Amino acid sequence: MNEIPLSARPVRVRFAPSPTGPLHMGGVRTALYNYLFAKKHGGAFLLRIEDTDQARFVPGAEEYILESLRWCGIVPDEGQGVGGPHAPYRQSERKPMYRQYAQQLLDSEHAYYAFDTPEELEAIRELALTAGNPNWQYNSITRGSMKNSLTLPAEEVERRLASGEAYVVRAKIPRNEEVKFQDIIRGWVSVHTLNLDDKVLLKGDGMPTYHLANVVDDRLMDITHVIRGEEWLPSAPLHILLYRFFQWEAPGFAHLPLLLRPDGNGKLSKRDGDRLGFPVFPLDWHNSETGETASGYRERGFLPEAFLNMLAFLGWNPGDNREVFSLAELIDAFQLHKVHKAGARFDFEKAKWFNQQFLRNLPPASLAHLLKDDLLRRGVAVPAPAYLEKAAVLLLDRAVFSSDLYENGSYLFHAPAHYDAEMMSKKWTADSPARLRILAERFAALPAFSAEAAEGVFKSYLTETGLGFGILGPVLRLAVNGVTVGPSVFDIMALLGREESLKRIHAACDAN
RNA sequence: GGCCCGUUCGUCUAGCGGUUUAGGACAUCUCCCUUUCACGGAGAAGAUCACGGGUUCGAAUCCCGUACGGGUCACCA
Numbered sequence: 001m002n003e004i005p006l007s008a009r010p011v012r013v014r015f016a017p018s019p020t021g022p023l024h025m026g027g028v029r030t031a032l033y034n035y036l037f038a039k040k041h042g043g044a045f046l047l048r049i050e051d052t053d054q055a056r057f058v059p060g061a062e063e064y065i066l067e068s069l070r071w072c073g074i075v076p077d078e079g080q081g082v083g084g085p086h087a088p089y090r091q092s093e094r095k096p097m098y099r100q101y102a103q104q105l106l107d108s109e110h111a112y113y114a115f116d117t118p119e120e121l122e123a124i125r126e127l128a129l130t131a132g133n134p135n136w137q138y139n140s141i142t143r144g145s146m147k148n149s150l151t152l153p154a155e156e157v158e159r160r161l162a163s164g165e166a167y168v169v170r171a172k173i174p175r176n177e178e179v180k181f182q183d184i185i186r187g188w189v190s191v192h193t194l195n196l197d198d199k200v201l202l203k204g205d206g207m208p209t210y211h212l213a214n215v216v217d218d219r220l221m222d223i224t225h226v227i228r229g230e231e232w233l234p235s236a237p238l239h240i241l242l243y244r245f246f247q248w249e250a251p252g253f254a255h256l257p258l259l260l261r262p263d264g265n266g267k268l269s270k271r272d273g274d275r276l277g278f279p280v281f282p283l284d285w286h287n288s289e290t291g292e293t294a295s296g297y298r299e300r301g302f303l304p305e306a307f308l309n310m311l312a313f314l315g316w317n318p319g320d321n322r323e324v325f326s327l328a329e330l331i332d333a334f335q336l337h338k339v340h341k342a343g344a345r346f347d348f349e350k351a352k353w354f355n356q357q358f359l360r361n362l363p364p365a366s367l368a369h370l371l372k373d374d375l376l377r378r379g380v381a382v383p384a385p386a387y388l389e390k391a392a393v394l395l396l397d398r399a400v401f402s403s404d405l406y407e408n409g410s411y412l413f414h415a416p417a418h419y420d421a422e423m424m425s426k427k428w429t430a431d432s433p434a435r436l437r438i439l440a441e442r443f444a445a446l447p448a449f450s451a452e453a454a455e456g457v458f459k460s461y462l463t464e465t466g467l468g469f470g471i472l473g474p475v476l477r478l479a480v481n482g483v484t485v486g487p488s489v490f491d492i493m494a495l496l497g498r499e500e501s502l503k504r505i506h507a508a509c510d511a512n
Numbered sequence: 513g514g515c516c517c518g519u520u521c522g523u524c525u526a527g528c529g530g531u532u533u534a535g536g537a538c539a540u541c542u543c544c545c546u547u548u549c550a551c552g553g554a555g556a557a558g559a560u561c562a563c564g565g566g567u568u569c570g571a572a573u574c575c576c577g578u579a580c581g582g583g584u585c586a587c588c589a
Binding site for chain 1 (some may be wrong): 552
């Protein structure tokens with residue numbers, strides 16, 4: 001398995017979230033970078049579920065992760081939900097496998113049994129804290145005075161083990177050594193083992209901790225590159241050490257910069273979302289405990305490719321001035337080592353701009369489809385396909401989200417429910433109804449009703465009466481649209497058709 | 513607090529020792545287009561490249577320090 005040097009093996013990367021809640025956008029970006037890197041190099045992208053903490057398991061979280069990736073179009077080649085040669089891909093189901101690796105470390109004396117209870121450890125930490133040490137560690141110095149297989153007589157250890165007493169397996173970190181590794185994004189990173197502690201590898205419940213599980217699984221699943229968040233950087237040296245203990249070649253590492261919150265300090269957290277008026281999750285998340293719903297990008301109206309494009313550019317760019325990229329183009333242009341080192345502050349305005357770009361590039365048929373879905377959701381009658389498409393195209397310039405199509409142009413789907421009060425008082429006069437009725441008569445008399453013909457009628461009426469466009473134009477608009485903004489009123493009337501247009505003009509005259 | 517990582521316009525960033533009077537995008541403002549709103553186009557404003565020392569003929573780019581920011585210090589991931 002390790003005869004072929006890492007660099008020569010086909011690229012295999014993994015996204016390994018833990019199902020402790022909804023995946024947030026930072027997680028999606030990590031998945032995306034992994035995916036882009038894999039595809040760029042013709043490799044495989046795997047999805048592994050890290051559910052070794054049974055206390056933090058959240059029902060529905062795994063399904064949420066799977067659905068989020070599916071919506072984004074980040075399809076795993078292998079892993080939870082799709083299967084593969086290294087199944088199972090859920091760590092809880094791999095539980096028996098980890099024990100033998102812990103044993104291997106125990107046998108080679110790179111790990112040891114520890115019997116200290118969580119309560120005892122907590123007491124020691126508290127004591128250390130009052131003594132002025134805020135950071136007590138179970139390490140090469142303190143382990144000599146703890147209850148473990150290094151300090152206890154062999155028979156005593158045997159006895160405790162045999163009696164079924166709870167224990168953990170801890171890594172035996174060497175005392176005085178510099179651990180170095182070359183991060184693909186950050187370059188050389190080095191940490192002295194004096195600053196590392198004897199991390200628990202196997203927990204009291206027999207489950208591995210993240211540290212053991214990720215190293216073992218990455219090895220077993222033939223992972224060549226570990227691409228994960230910066231929050232893992234401090235424990236990367238431990239992982240390097242673990243690979244060495246096992247005498248395994250370590251994969252390449254790349255620690256991604258964090259996504260920062262738009263206001264104040266700190267990383268973007270799951271709680272920041274709706275508080276600041278934008279989603280932090282890909283999909284809506286319904287918290288069954290609190291009954292609250294956190295909003296998602298999908299439901300907010302984002303196109304998956306726009307969402308991905310936006311995320312990709314939070315920390316990376318192709319080095320030229322292009323900004324709008326399809327997933328395929330992202331794969332082509334992506335370079336992991338070009339990822340920025342510093343954290344990126346998220347900006348929702350820019351996110352909206354990306355969506356607008358993608359929306360505008362959509363073919364009319366797709367646009368019509370999105371509009372139809374939106375109308376259905378709102379319970380608005382859906383017009384014929386040809387009408388739908390023309391309406392969508394007509395309204396496109398004013399839309400950032402597909403939902404804006406209807407929100408800014410509801411008058412294309414039903415008569416205005418009311419007339420803009422402010423504009424009415426400004427533009428509608430006592431003469432308006434009479435003028436509109438004359439126009440209506442002339443529209444009715446047109447041999448063929450079209451935008452050009454209607455505009456012709458309107459303009460000749462203006463020259464005839466000497467009225468300015470600014471006087472009568474808004475009045476016509478109010479009658480037809482209810483508002484004074486939007487596409488050309490003649491285009492709107494042409495789409496509505498003569499009958500509907502006349503109906504609205506008369507209705508407005510009657511009502512005002 | 514210890515350790516680790518980072519620091520270019522308000523924001524995302526380009527830049528890898530000379531081609532830079534530091535480029536682009538979002539946001540802001542102005543003008544044009546449109547007798548509406550948007551779209552589009554043109555332009556403006558906005559960064560003494562955190563600061564201080566080096567190295568060099570020459571530094572945003574290399575080195576060291578300081579400051580600031582972030583991450584991390586669990587039988588969580």
